[in-house]
Amino acid sequence: MSSAPIVDRIRIIPRPDDFLNRNVGASGEVFFNRATNSLRVYSGKDRAGFEIARADLANVDTSQFQINPNIATVTYTVTVENTGEGNKYVLNGEYWPELNFVVGYTYVFDQTDPTNVYYPNQTGGENNQHPLNFSADDINGELGEGTVYTDNVTYKLDNIEVTKQEYWDGFEAATQRSIQILVTSTTPSTLYYWCQNHANMGKAISVANPGTGTDTTQEVGASVDVSETVPESPTNGNLWLNTDTGKLYIYINDGDSEQWIQPAIQPVATNYNDLINRPSIPSSITDLSDVNASDPQVGEILKWDGSQWSAASDSTTGGTGTDADTLDGQDGNYYLNYANFTNTPTVFTGLTLDGLTTLHQTAEVLNTITNATGIVEHDFSQNAIWYHTNIADNFTANFTNLPIINSRVISLALILVQGSTARIPTAVQVDGVAQTINWQDGQQPTGNADSIDLVSFSLVRTGSLWTVLGSLSTYG
Secondary structure: OOOOOOOOOOOOOOOOOOOOOOOOOOOOOEEEEOOOOEEEEOOOOOOOOEEEEEOOOOOOOHHHHOOOOOOOEEEEEEEEEEOOOOEEEEEOOEEOOOEEEEOOOEEEEEOOOOHHHHOOOOOOOOOOOOOEEEEOOOOOHHHOOOOOOOOOEEEEEOOEEEOHHHHHHOOOOOOOEEEEEEOOOOOOOEEEEEEOOOOOOOOEEEEEOOOOOOOOOOOOOOOEEEEOOOOOOOOOOOEEEEOOOOEEEEEEEOOOOEEEEOOOOOOOOOOHHHOOOOOOOOOOHHHOOOEEOOOOOOOOEEEEOOOOEEEEOOOOEOOEOOOHHHHOOOOOOOOOOHHHOOOOOOOOOOOOOOOOOOOOOOOOOEEEEEOOOEEEEEEOOOOOEEEEEOOOOOEEEEEEOOOOOOOEEEEEEEEEEOOOOOOOEEEEEEOOEEEOEEEHHHOOOOOOOOOEEEEEEEEEEEOOEEEEEEEEEEEO
């Protein structure tokens, strides 16, 4: 009788040339595919066999494991900063914090940020690296009087696991740097994080079981168990969600007895009258304590008399005046007509109109200036059009009191009554500051004798500067 040999190892030799080209393999034959790092077995019947293992678990339904590989991992992004106390670690944006670790969690400290290599020097400048480490006996580890704590600690450079010394030596050259620690029941209750090269950059880490916080002297668990069966060895305050019934229980130990109890739920009132401390809803206005609405007359309103609201005539003061009927215009006197108001304004200053505005008539103020010569002031606060007569010579128009507001255009006009020799404003100033005139067609006009010339200026205000546009038109 033959039997299968017993061996201490099996060597599988890949043959990529004929792997997928073979229709049927022998029953029990195993093939290793070097290209995909996978194992494939043959039953002797199925084409190309069955892929049973891959390095990336792409063919494995991980939901059957009932675990989430990320649920017990906390990642800290590590940077370095100095706010006046020397260089310190900053973890997830929190400056130089004390930490709390929970048993069963993995904590990853990602030192990829370049401040871990160069700070306070410029990135790419002089190396001043800050490799992070753990210690169980000194806040400065080996820089103090302590040691490096390495139990369940993993160092990685560019996602490849390295030793502590390799992590220190290759810190600058790597593009990705991290150190992680798996916290277990054997992890010391106090740890420290510290820098390899600089003292006092880290702080303390408190280690505790889930639900106990950092105070391990109190037997007050706050853990939550989710299961179909009653949790074993509960402590006072533990919560249990029964997944079979969907009910939540809390474990109580008062010294005399201990048991799981279901928290009582206060019934929700469905009728307003069943509520306690409910407010009283007044059924009438007369139920209000500060209202006297006795014997009101038609057209009266509630007015405050200093102590309560009382019915009174709808008037301005003293019980007389224009009542509501007059104000709404229904008695023939349309009081709300603008002409019926007293003390109405006749002059508006600084008026801004938005949208389409219709004006039936307009009239602009005209200021007369005679014998202009030299520098002649034109005060914009008085008007924007000036009437020049008997002009003595070409002159400089100095415009004063212009609004200094960007993104505005101001239009100004000078009416020049010319004599036998035409004169014009050949220069412009704004509050005494000379401006360049950009004349129409790029050439300064000369004016026309014995006629009326209109010189128009547009002053454009942008970027706190003036642009002056000028033109001349002749009439008569």
